[in-house]
Amino acid sequence: MAAELVRGQNHPLSQVHLEIRVAAGRPVVAAATLGDEHGRIHGVEWVAHPGTPTLAGLEVSKQAAADHRLAVDLGAMPETVHRVSVLLALPLGTDGPARFGAVASPFVAVTGLDGTEVASYTITGLDAESAVVALELYRRQGAWKVRAVGQGYAGGLAELLTDQGLPEALHLAGSINEAVAQGLARSVAAPPPRTADGDRTRQAATPALGSDASGPTTQGASGAVAPQPPTVPYGAQGAVAPPSGYPADSAPAQPAAPTVGGPIDYSHPRRQTGAPPAPAPTAPPAPPGQPARPVAGDATGWSMEERLYNQVWGMFEDLARTMAAYRSAVDFADSRMEKELDRALSDPRSRIGGQGDAAREAAQAKHAQLVDQARAALDRDLAQLAAESEVVEPALPLAFAGWDNPVWHGYRVPMEFPMALRLGDLHLPESPELRIPMLVRLPLERGLWIDSAGGESVDGSFADSHELRRLALDTAVAHAARLLAVYPAGEFAVHVIDPAGSAAQALVPLVHTGVLAAPPAVGAAGVADVLTRLTQRVDLVQMAVRGGAADSLPPGLDTAEQLLIVNDFPHGFDDRSVTQLRYLADEGPAVGVHLMMVADREDAAGYGPLLDPLWRSLMRLTPLPDDHLADPWVGHAWTYEPSRVPPGSQVLRQVLTEVATARTKHR
Numbered sequence: 001m002a003a004e005l006v007r008g009q010n011h012p013l014s015q016v017h018l019e020i021r022v023a024a025g026r027p028v029v030a031a032a033t034l035g036d037e038h039g040r041i042h043g044v045e046w047v048a049h050p051g052t053p054t055l056a057g058l059e060v061s062k063q064a065a066a067d068h069r070l071a072v073d074l075g076a077m078p079e080t081v082h083r084v085s086v087l088l089a090l091p092l093g094t095d096g097p098a099r100f101g102a103v104a105s106p107f108v109a110v111t112g113l114d115g116t117e118v119a120s121y122t123i124t125g126l127d128a129e130s131a132v133v134a135l136e137l138y139r140r141q142g143a144w145k146v147r148a149v150g151q152g153y154a155g156g157l158a159e160l161l162t163d164q165g166l167p168e169a170l171h172l173a174g175s176i177n178e179a180v181a182q183g184l185a186r187s188v189a190a191p192p193p194r195t196a197d198g199d200r201t202r203q204a205a206t207p208a209l210g211s212d213a214s215g216p217t218t219q220g221a222s223g224a225v226a227p228q229p230p231t232v233p234y235g236a237q238g239a240v241a242p243p244s245g246y247p248a249d250s251a252p253a254q255p256a257a258p259t260v261g262g263p264i265d266y267s268h269p270r271r272q273t274g275a276p277p278a279p280a281p282t283a284p285p286a287p288p289g290q291p292a293r294p295v296a297g298d299a300t301g302w303s304m305e306e307r308l309y310n311q312v313w314g315m316f317e318d319l320a321r322t323m324a325a326y327r328s329a330v331d332f333a334d335s336r337m338e339k340e341l342d343r344a345l346s347d348p349r350s351r352i353g354g355q356g357d358a359a360r361e362a363a364q365a366k367h368a369q370l371v372d373q374a375r376a377a378l379d380r381d382l383a384q385l386a387a388e389s390e391v392v393e394p395a396l397p398l399a400f401a402g403w404d405n406p407v408w409h410g411y412r413v414p415m416e417f418p419m420a421l422r423l424g425d426l427h428l429p430e431s432p433e434l435r436i437p438m439l440v441r442l443p444l445e446r447g448l449w450i451d452s453a454g455g456e457s458v459d460g461s462f463a464d465s466h467e468l469r470r471l472a473l474d475t476a477v478a479h480a481a482r483l484l485a486v487y488p489a490g491e492f493a494v495h496v497i498d499p500a501g502s503a504a505q506a507l508v509p510l511v512h513t514g515v516l517a518a519p520p521a522v523g524a525a526g527v528a529d530v531l532t533r534l535t536q537r538v539d540l541v542q543m544a545v546r547g548g549a550a551d552s553l554p555p556g557l558d559t560a561e562q563l564l565i566v567n568d569f570p571h572g573f574d575d576r577s578v579t580q581l582r583y584l585a586d587e588g589p590a591v592g593v594h595l596m597m598v599a600d601r602e603d604a605a606g607y608g609p610l611l612d613p614l615w616r617s618l619m620r621l622t623p624l625p626d627d628h629l630a631d632p633w634v635g636h637a638w639t640y641e642p643s644r645v646p647p648g649s650q651v652l653r654q655v656l657t658e659v660a661t662a663r664t665k666h667r
Contacts, residue, residue: 020068027066033048064091345359399486
């Protein structure tokens with residue numbers, strides 16, 4: 001049973017993987033500090049805040065919002081950390097209230113990964129304070145507890161951090177306020193009123209275990225609480241997470257008409273937590289006794305594009321959580337059966353007669369019952385998510401849609417910048433038919449590495465090295481074409497380096513339609529020329545931005561986003577070229593220059609550790625289904641499949657022709 005804490009009260013924590021849910025009446029900034037045994041912060045690197053949202057075992061949101069999810073892994077905390085303090089602050093420089101006494105009392109809850117509430121605390125008694133230590137998780141004699149604190153500070157974050165012993169408190173407080181300043185208009189709306197049972201987020205799902213089971217319970221798509229998307233970048237050799245932040249639209253877009261049913265009953269950090277400026281689609285409720293029918297765009301957001309983006313990531317998180325609950329329930333059933341069998345067989349008396357056989361049969365029957373209950377809960381949640389996917393997929397805009405979506409057949413060059421891009425699909429082995437679009441925020445925060453290494457994929461398909469290189473090039477061309485298609489005319493340019501000319505056939509769609517900035521560079525001279533021009537562009541823009549003189553750039557400089565496709569690396573590249581590629585991978589994304597490499601890492605083994613920083617800075621994608629990506633919440637191995645053009649379809653060439661025509665008119 002969840003503990004309703006009052007100020008100063010503590011409660012033991014039996015789990016190490018936790019979520020801290022914050023619900024406030026207005027957008028607030030959420031942060032957390034790590035303290036030693038005396039509660040002191042040793043430096044700014046011990047503070048997780050919107051500018052530095054990820055620390056060891058801790059993730060917070062990058063923006064101000066009325067609803068937050070903080071992810072905590074107590075098992076990953078360094079040994080020197082004895083206290084984790086959760087901080088809330090009202091953002092400065094806004095038209096909103098400047099003190100907590102003018103807003104509704106914030107509500108903070110500590111939950112398990114399955115959404116089960118462990119302890120909660122409503123922070124009351126605040127008046128002139130603009131920052132507050134909501135609660136703290138602390139370690140005592142090797143065990144963790146949570147304590148309700150509610151200590152407010154009228155001097156804001158600066159006073160709070162100073163009180164915790166941070167010398168750079170004033171400077172860090174300014175950095176935090178600056179980091180959230182651009183995201184204030186994108187904060188989600190206030191959550192709905194708290195329900196009678198005290199749960200602000202989701203209705204509890206049916207437990208996966210029987211009433212006599214002392215292990216975990218399954219609460220999945222209709223029961224698990226999904227966190228605010230962490231800020232871990234996609235695919236850091238395994239991490240899958242959505243880039244954070246929202247675009248500030250000048251005017252909210254009007255939503256499309258609902259397709260079927262009423263809004264799905266998902267209380268996600270950005271799903272059903274309040275009404276956005278433009279109301280999300282609604283429909284009559286489902287008949288009594290039946291699950292709510294899904295609607296495309298039922299998440300919160302300032303535009304239909306943002307609502308769909310949030311809904312897709314809500315589906316991703318829901319699937320991750322419901323699968324984690326199912327696997328945990330199965331693991332518990334396995335462990336329980338092993339213990340019961342060991343207990344039965346350890347007693348010599350049970351080996352005589354039929355007692356041993358009866359004990360084994362009873363243990364196996366109980367195991368089967370628990371697994372069946374867990375599977376039933378999983379199947380229910382998967383059915384709900386599959387129904388949602390069926391209505392969401394056809395409603396996705398160009399940048400989010402697969403190449404087989406009919407929306408591409410009516411393609412027109414967009415006038416607005418997209419907020420995200422679809423790079424493929426993700427699924428889990430227990431539900432391979434349920435595909436979640438893999439969306440990354442734009443502009444790209446890191447380059448792409450299309451792996452052309454040979455081998456067998458997870459679906460059993462096999463390709464030799466020659467076939468895999470062709471598939472890798474086709475994947476790279478499809479990604480480049482999508483980037484060209486979703487940007488306004490003249491706002492995205494693609495360059496190609498193909499030292500030996502081996503990619504000529506795969507590059508035909510880009511070359512023949514005339515969408516490339518220049519013909520593919522071949523030979524050592526061509527490689528050097530392209531890399532020199534792009535590195536010089538990065539240098540110029542960096543100097544202009546750092547010097548505050550962006551208007552002093554040369555008049556002929558192309559200010560559009562740039563993508564460089566590099567084929568067959570490292571063949572045809574000398575040490576200088578490798579150094580330039582590393583420079584572009586590290587410094588280019590911040591100033592609009594992005595890298596896409598089509599390469600086999602084994603071929604570059606001769607360079608040794610020289611290339612390790614380059615590989616680590618790129619997001620690895622594969623031309624065949626591969627389970628190399630993992631989410632940062634529960635660590636599932638997600639199978640990635642690239643977004644391919646249907647065989648025989650001319651949609652890619654038609655889209656690129658439209659792009660080339662629009663670019664000619666733009667000039």
